[in-house]
Amino acid sequence: MKKVFTAFFFCFLTFALCQKVELKKVTDSSQTFTGEIGGIPITLELNYTGVVDCDQYQHYVDGWYYYDKYKKKIPLTGIYDYYGSLSLYNFGTKQKQNARLLKEQITSMQKVGQTDEIAQKLAPRESILFENLNTNSNPIPGHFYMGKKEQPVKLFTGNAMIYRLNNYLYLPNNKKINTYDFINKAGGNELISYASGENGNRVLLYFEQTSNFNACGRCGASEGEKGYRVLHFTKDWNYKNYEEFLIESCLENIYDVTKTKSKDRQTIYYKIGKSDTAPAHTLTVDMKHASVIKSK
Incomplete structure (x- = not known):
C-alpha cells in the first residue's frame, strides 16, 4: 500500500510541476541565420554593436558569414534598419579601418537611407543587401555583389531583427x-x-x-x-x-x-x-x- 501511495504521489507531483507557468527574460544581442548565396548554403552571424543616433530600430552590426562546405569566416560590418533593410559589407584587407569609417559617417536616420551609397565609396570587396525586411516573407530575399558579379541571396527566417528583448x-x-x-x-x-x-x-x-x-x-x-x-x-x-x-x-x-x-x-x-x-x-x-x- 505504501508503494502504491508513493507512486501515486510521485505522479501527482510530476503532473503538478508540469502545470506550472514561468516567465523568463532573455535579451539577445546576436543572431545566427542560415541561408544561401546563389543556391549554395551559408551561415551568417550578426552582433548588435549600438544604435544609430537615438533610434533603437536602427543598429550598427558586425559579424561574419561562411559557406557551410568550407566554414572559413568572412568578416562583415553594416547597418540593420528595422524599417526595411540590412546592408552588410566585406572590405577585404581594410575591414577594420573601413568598418570604422562607415559607422563614423552613418550617424542619423537620414544617413541610414544612404548606407550603400556611403559604403560604395569605401570600395567593398563584397556587399550583401536585403531591402524588404518587413514583407513578412520567409525566406528573406536579397542580393550578393562581388565586383560586377551579382547573385541572389536568401536568409531562412521571417525575422531578421538582431536585438531582441525576449519574454x-x-x-x-x-x-x-x-x-x-x-x-x-x-x-x-x-x-x-x-x-x-x-x-x-x-x-x-x-x-x-x-x-x-x-x-x-x-x-x-x-x-x-x-x-x-x-x-x-x-x-x-x-x-x-x-x-x-x-x-x-x-x-x-x-x-x-x-x-x-x-x-x-x-x-x-x-x-x-x-x-x-x-x-x-x-x-x-x-x-x-x-x-x-x-x-x-
Missing part, C-alpha cells in the same frame, strides 16, 4: 510563447499569477516599459508605460488573445491614479482619472483569479 512564457503541455512576437518588442513583463476557468486559462502579467522604444521623439526613453496584461488561452493552453490595462502612461497622459488594496492583499483597486483618450474609470486587479475588470 518567454513556459506553459503547461510543454508549450512556450514569446511576448516579443505578439505583444510588442519592449519587454518589461512580470508574471503575477495564472488561473483556469470555464472558458479556458488566463495569465496575469504586470509590465513596466519604455513609452517610446526609441530615445527620440515623443516620450523618448520615458519609463512611463505601466499596467497589466491578461493573456487568454484555451483549456489546452493554445494562445487566443490578450487585454491591456494601463495604470500610468506618458503616451496616454495617465498620471492621476489612486491605488488601494484589499485586506488580504489579493485585490488591487486603481482609480484612474480622465486622460487624453479615456474617461475616468476603475480597474480591479484580482491576482488570485488572474483577472482585471474595468468599470466606471
